[in-house]
Amino acid sequence: MKQKVVVKLMGGLGNQMLQFATGFALAQKLNATLFLDTSYYKISHKKGDTPRAFELEHFNVAYKSYKHPIISNYIAQMFFGKYPHLRKYILPLFGIKYLTDADQLGALKIKAPLVYLDGYWQSNNYFNAQYSNIVSAFTLKENLQLKLQNFLNGVAGRTAVAVHIRRTDYLLPHSSHHVLDVQYYNAAINHIKQLHPQAVFYFFGDDHHWIKENFDIDGATKILVNENFGSNSYLDLTFMSACQHIIISNSTFSWWAAYLNQNTNKIIIAPQKWFLPGKSGGFNYDSFIPNHWTKI
Numbered sequence: 001m002k003q004k005v006v007v008k009l010m011g012g013l014g015n016q017m018l019q020f021a022t023g024f025a026l027a028q029k030l031n032a033t034l035f036l037d038t039s040y041y042k043i044s045h046k047k048g049d050t051p052r053a054f055e056l057e058h059f060n061v062a063y064k065s066y067k068h069p070i071i072s073n074y075i076a077q078m079f080f081g082k083y084p085h086l087r088k089y090i091l092p093l094f095g096i097k098y099l100t101d102a103d104q105l106g107a108l109k110i111k112a113p114l115v116y117l118d119g120y121w122q123s124n125n126y127f128n129a130q131y132s133n134i135v136s137a138f139t140l141k142e143n144l145q146l147k148l149q150n151f152l153n154g155v156a157g158r159t160a161v162a163v164h165i166r167r168t169d170y171l172l173p174h175s176s177h178h179v180l181d182v183q184y185y186n187a188a189i190n191h192i193k194q195l196h197p198q199a200v201f202y203f204f205g206d207d208h209h210w211i212k213e214n215f216d217i218d219g220a221t222k223i224l225v226n227e228n229f230g231s232n233s234y235l236d237l238t239f240m241s242a243c244q245h246i247i248i249s250n251s252t253f254s255w256w257a258a259y260l261n262q263n264t265n266k267i268i269i270a271p272q273k274w275f276l277p278g279k280s281g282g283f284n285y286d287s288f289i290p291n292h293w294t295k296i
Contacts, residue, residue: 001113003032006066008118010040013055013234014252015120017138020056020063022121024137025130026105032115035066039074058234059138070094071116091116101282122252123287124259135260140238151239159196162240163189163247164254165205176279180249180271182214187296188247188269195267202243204228204236204254250274258293268293 007023009016020036027034038054056063070076071091080087091098097112099105101119105126127134140148163185170177192199203211203224211217217224228235233253240246240257245267248254258268272295274285289295 003030003110003112004035004066004114005030005032006035006037006068006071006114006116008037008040008071008116009054009056010052011120012052012253013237014254014256016054016056017256018121018252019117019119020061020137021127021130021134022105023117024134025127026115026117028130028133030110030115034063036063037066037068037072037116039067039072053231055231055234058141058144060141061137068096068114068116071096071098122283124290125287135262138256138260144235147235148238148242152242155200155202155243159199159245160243161189161192161196161199161201161245161247162243162254162257163201163203163205164236164240164249164251164257165203165207165211166249166251166253167205167207167210169206176275176281177250178271178273178276180273184271184296185215185247191269191294191296192245192247192267196245199245202239204240205249245269255288259290270295272296 005023005027007019009019023034023036026032036056041052041054066072087098092112095113097110097115099115099117099119101121165180165185167179169175170179189201200220201222203215203217203222205211206229208224208226211224215222225236225239228239237253237257240254241260241262243261244263244265246254246258246261247269248258248271250271250273255270258266258270261268268290270289270293272285274280275283
């Protein structure tokens with residue numbers, strides 16, 4: 001029987017893409033079949049998490065759905081959440097190799113019939129070897145290509161720079177993310193202006209009021225893209241990726257736009273501050289932000 005790699009999806013689109021990419025690369029390495037466990041989106045509200053939806057369906061992502069009677073079960077998740085150390089003793093009895101962010105995937109020789117990935121996998125080292133396949137997987141489905149083409153027509157002939165703003169959920173009391181200020185964005189904009197004086201900046205984000213209040217949105221050199229939100233936010237990611245250069249926020253959402261960008265001369269600017277002090281949760285900035293990106 002062919003080995004299975006099952007990836008637990010959780011969080012928003014950026015995190016889902018990281019999880020899929022890591023599972024895809026591991027499945028390719030093991031010559032295994034890739035499955036996605038989306039049960040989180042049926043029970044996240046019970047856990048008090050920010051409501052999210054499965055969003056990979058908009059892309060050319062090939063996968064099979066999988067729901068394990070033990071791991072995907074809500075009661076079992078609550079049990080293992082309370083007693084996580086028991087996973088390594090109980091799950092192997094069912095032929096399951098359970099892996100989290102703490103495990104070094106590249107160094108593992110995995111022979112279990114089922115490999116279950118439960119983590120955020122915030123490092124491009126997990127899937128860089130499959131870059132071209134990842135780019136293909138994260139292209140929009142054919143029925144959505146017209147929307148992308150319309151955007152491309154609008155930026156044609158311009159040095160288009162995407163600027164991503166993320167604020168609303170980062171301002172909440174329980175957030176672990178640093179809130180980027182206007183100084184970061186101005187420094188990034190000025191850096192690109194020095195290299196490309198005729199650049200046109202396209203602002204994407206979740207706080208349009210703040211964007212209008214802090215930047216001179218003139219409709220000519222600074223343009224607010226405000227038609228995509230909620231269930232259509234995946235279009236923002238695709239549009240940003242289509243720009244020549246990108247100023248990202250401390251978000252996996254805009255990180256993916258930059259990572260998928262195909263411009264060989266692209267300038268990607270990333271913030272040095274990602275999480276609040278003491279709240280990084282093991283996040284490794286150096287393995288997440290490529291060396292050729294500019295850090296401000």
